[in-house]
Amino acid sequence: MTIKKRFLISYLSAILITLGSIFLIFAIISYTTLGEVPSFPRIYRILTTQRPLTEAESESYTAMNSYLEESSEQLELPLNQELLKTIKEIEQNNLNVVLRKDEAFTYYSNLLVEKSLQAHAPAFDLHNFEPTGTIDNNGHFFHYVKKDFRYADGAKGSFVILKRESNLIEFFLQWGIWVILFIIGIAIFAFWFINRRLSKTTIQPLLALEKSTRKLTSSDTISPFITDDTEEHVSKEVQQLQESFAKMWADLQQSQAEQEKYETNRRELISNISHDLKTPMTSITGYVEGLIDGVANTEEKRQRYLKTIHEKSITLNELIDELFLYSKLDLNAVAFHFKKIDFIAYMKHLLEEYLWTDDIKVTTDFPNQAIYAAIDPIQFNRVITNLIQNSMKFRNPQQTPEFHVGVTCQSSQIMLTFTDNGIGISEEDLANIFERFYRTDKARTSTIKGSGLGLSIVKQIVEHHSGNIQVASQLGKGTTITITLPLLEEKIQ
Structure with a gap:
């Protein structure tokens, strides 16, 4: 498996392990607190509809409910001044009020849109099984608490206290899918960018090293080590590896140069030894042949010939001794006694x-x-x-x-x-x-x-x-x- 594939698998594994760990932690916390691992719809309901009422919502609900307990007729049109005053006080706390009779909305705050109320208002529920929830009104999300009742004439009635959700929650509720897609897009782009950067800073330099190494093994001569200098940034580890390879290349080039020098010296050594040995040997052979053939026909000549033979023999012996000593020194075979x-x-x-x-x-x-x-x-x-x-x-x-x-x-x-x-x-x-x-x-x-x-x-x-x-x-x-x-x-x- 290539290094690139290993990196890709590592990235994907890290992402999956992280997501899995988050889900596992969330599941454990949910199970210990709720006794179950909630589904996604239930999570949505928990986040949007089942949060507790704020103090302002509770007080506003109590105030409106007190009018209802006195008489449902107080919520009939026309609204009395005391009720209108209470509604205005509620609206000053950044809350909204809706009064409904059957399908008609007899009163709603200025920030609300009637058509949207008709489309998204919570259904009438006399038993108030779900008195709280979240509705959409003209693109804005509101958390509500409602009270359903019957008017004196038997008509269905409701009063609703609405509180606009925070901009962040509203944003996620409205644009959540796009946020998720955007995050996925960012993740894909980051994955592509990291992969591209990794390729340029690590994979490609390593491939260049491999190519140079292959060239080294397929050639008799060691060419200079060349790296791709087009990239300004290379990972530190790869840069250190390149420096190590460059040093190795330089050492190999030096070693090759020394080897060539040693080879030249070896040829010269053989030539020189041959010359230095052959010259005295030729002289010795010539003088011995002269003695054998009777060329030295006088005692004086014979003594001169013998003296020359002796001198050449000493020269040969000295040369052999020096060769032997040098070879022993070269092999660290000479014992030194300090x-x-x-x-x-x-x-x-x-x-x-x-x-x-x-x-x-x-x-x-x-x-x-x-x-x-x-x-x-x-x-x-x-x-x-x-x-x-x-x-x-x-x-x-x-x-x-x-x-x-x-x-x-x-x-x-x-x-x-x-x-x-x-x-x-x-x-x-x-x-x-x-x-x-x-x-x-x-x-x-x-x-x-x-x-x-x-x-x-x-x-x-x-x-x-x-x-x-x-x-x-x-x-x-x-x-x-x-x-x-x-x-x-x-x-x-």
Whole structure:
């Protein structure tokens, strides 16, 4: 069943339940007070004919009845002055008086119309079984109380006291059917309007979402999420759903873009691994064949061939080790053993061997007090080693390699900076240097050795230490790498 049908059934059910509840309550009240559940005609009579007389009606009825008890002749024409005075007093209380003899109306108040009285006046009833009721006179409704009697000559006589009903009651009595039809019309219009509004604010947007979802599942590419913006007002729940779908669409598009990027990287990875493995393997194969074929016919050549084979084998072994480490880091398969370490003492120990070498000039700027951090010494040692080796690979051939290491503390963080005076990195390459197998040497020549995994491994190890790594560089002006680590506040066992 569709949502629209469910809403329609809900509306109809609500209306029927409300009407049924009202009828049930009315029936219970009627049964407890009247001893029965009245029919509609009886309800009408209760509302119109059986209401109690007002004080003015009762007093007027008593006054007219007192003349009748004295003598019925006092109600005969011509009316005496005392009776006329009493009638005028009754009329001043917004009541009307009618005197009838047989079929003729010998007296009636000015507000009444004789023809209407002849048509709607209550019938003569000597026993007065129904002394009260409601009549219509010229389109106006009056509540009456009457007294039927016999004149001295035997003619039928009546006096009637009439009180005009309130405008509201009169309106409903006269226009009730039209009011009911009008209310029904309003209800139908409201039902149509609510249904139309519901369709525009809820049903149509949901159908648009369903259409977009179907389009998503039937297409290989994720198109931008588009909603129907022609409507100014959409229900809050649907708007939230649209926002959730839009976010999901954006995430899917981003995921698809990342997937395409990963697919491109995968193809490049296979190509790069093939190149980086094939180059040393080709050299090893060539030199081995040279030894087998006797090309190295002197001891000096044989030693040179063997040395080259050994170097290429070491290169292959290093590449395989880096591939293995990177894959384990990528799968979170490397076990980190964190220890509470004096970070300054740890860095001094790592850099000690470089301070006495002539190949590179290392300077440091460390604080005097101890700074503690949670470090895996073995893995973080690889970070420092890779950074120094990377700096050596991209040294400026016209300058002596220099490497500056600084440590500072900011709030709850340790900032470790590495600055060199190498050839620097272009702005184009700067955003990609932490990607696996990325090398600024696009041709992958042998002048700069390396697998392109060094900085990727550095980044993953730093992130496993809950740290962050950033790089800033300019061509010809060197590179600065900043590593941020959390300052240890609690002791780690």
